[in-house]
Amino acid sequence: MTDVANRTDVAEWVDGNDIAGAARELFAVDLTAARGRCVNCGLVAMVAEAHVYQRAPGIVARCSGCDSVLLRLVRAPDRAWLDLRGLAYLEIPIPAPAAPTAVPVVA
Amino acid sequence: MAARTLVLDVPDWPGHLAGQHIDVRLTAPDGYTAQRSYSLASAARASAGYAVSTVEIMVQRVSRGEVSPWLCDVAMVGDQFEIRGPVGGYFVWEPSRLEPVLLVAGGSGIAPLMAMIRTRKEAGSRVPFRLIYSVRDPDTLIYGEELARRVRDDHGLDVTIVYTRQTPFGWGRPAGRLTPELLAEAGWPATLAPACYVCGPTGFVETVADMLVAAGHDPAAIRTERFGPTG
Numbered sequence: 001m002t003d004v005a006n007r008t009d010v011a012e013w014v015d016g017n018d019i020a021g022a023a024r025e026l027f028a029v030d031l032t033a034a035r036g037r038c039v040n041c042g043l044v045a046m047v048a049e050a051h052v053y054q055r056a057p058g059i060v061a062r063c064s065g066c067d068s069v070l071l072r073l074v075r076a077p078d079r080a081w082l083d084l085r086g087l088a089y090l091e092i093p094i095p096a097p098a099a100p101t102a103v104p105v106v107a
Numbered sequence: 108m109a110a111r112t113l114v115l116d117v118p119d120w121p122g123h124l125a126g127q128h129i130d131v132r133l134t135a136p137d138g139y140t141a142q143r144s145y146s147l148a149s150a151a152r153a154s155a156g157y158a159v160s161t162v163e164i165m166v167q168r169v170s171r172g173e174v175s176p177w178l179c180d181v182a183m184v185g186d187q188f189e190i191r192g193p194v195g196g197y198f199v200w201e202p203s204r205l206e207p208v209l210l211v212a213g214g215s216g217i218a219p220l221m222a223m224i225r226t227r228k229e230a231g232s233r234v235p236f237r238l239i240y241s242v243r244d245p246d247t248l249i250y251g252e253e254l255a256r257r258v259r260d261d262h263g264l265d266v267t268i269v270y271t272r273q274t275p276f277g278w279g280r281p282a283g284r285l286t287p288e289l290l291a292e293a294g295w296p297a298t299l300a301p302a303c304y305v306c307g308p309t310g311f312v313e314t315v316a317d318m319l320v321a322a323g324h325d326p327a328a329i330r331t332e333r334f335g336p337t338g
Contacts, residue, residue, distance in 0.1 A: 017195055017333075018144050020144075021191045048197035
């Protein structure tokens with residue numbers, strides 16, 4: 001299970017769809033369908049389109065346009081570190097709320 | 108084996124959307140963990156008002172990988188492992204959508220697109236679907252029989268298979284990669300404003316997405332998912 005070296009048949013990066021699970025632990029909605037602006041080059045793109053490198057101790061997402069770092073996420077058993085400095089903003093779709101309904105049972 | 112379909116029983120499964128994936132996490136006796144994402148190939152059934160507890164994933168074996176060899180060669184019925192999901196909200200199709208759909212798969216990229224095809228039928232959607240599925244040769248074709256059956260039974264589904272290296276005997280088209288001409292012929296014209304889903308290896312996805320944009324498709328209507336192989 002630890003054969004990491006010399007893996008020539010493994011892709012160097014995957015796309016942003018891959019971080020959905022890790023991000024979902026921190027956010028109440030899906031982050032991969034969010035659109036973000038790269039601080040470095042100004043490209044506005046979906047998080048799902050970012051280039052994600054998983055070989056670092058954490059997750060590093062880079063801009064598909066200029067390759068600068070958009071996001072870093074490091075997870076420890078009891079906490080996470082999230083660095084979003086490469087993103088000027090995120091536009092996050094929020095599904096229509098399924099608000100809980102209340103029914104009086106004693107009135 | 109090169110690829111394996113696993114049906115997993117997940118007792119608290121909340122239901123999923125077609126195109127979503129799960130993360131599989133394996134933990135070694137020494138505590139080392141390895142995690143990979145796998146697309147769900149089974150139909151989303153939440154739309155029918157109930158959730159089922161089994162889901163299907165398709166795993167392509169990557170030699171010297173950390174997770175896929177175990178899932179392909181070692182895992183047996185009754186084994187347990189951790190998953191997280193369903194996750195992903197970008198590469199998804201919901202039966203409430205009304206525009207025609209173009210699905211383009213390269214190799215094992217068929218898995219999430221298969222979930223969309225199955226979901227379409229389960230949900231009774233009559234939205235026209237066209238699938239273009241590129242594989243190396245007949246041996247690497249996955250879901251071949253099911254696709255043939257669905258072309259016959261699921262009205263409004265067209266499937267075009269593109270063999271890049273070797274075709275079956277008597278196949279009408281010589282082996283070769285997907286071309287812009289074939290994409291135009293087997294797909295939808297941009298004027299119909301279809302929703303496009305492209306899934307496969309990175310190079311394949313980039314090439315097809317570029318072809319679609321060059322053919323006039325709105326880049327915002329092209330959703331992509333690049334499959335590792337990440338081991």
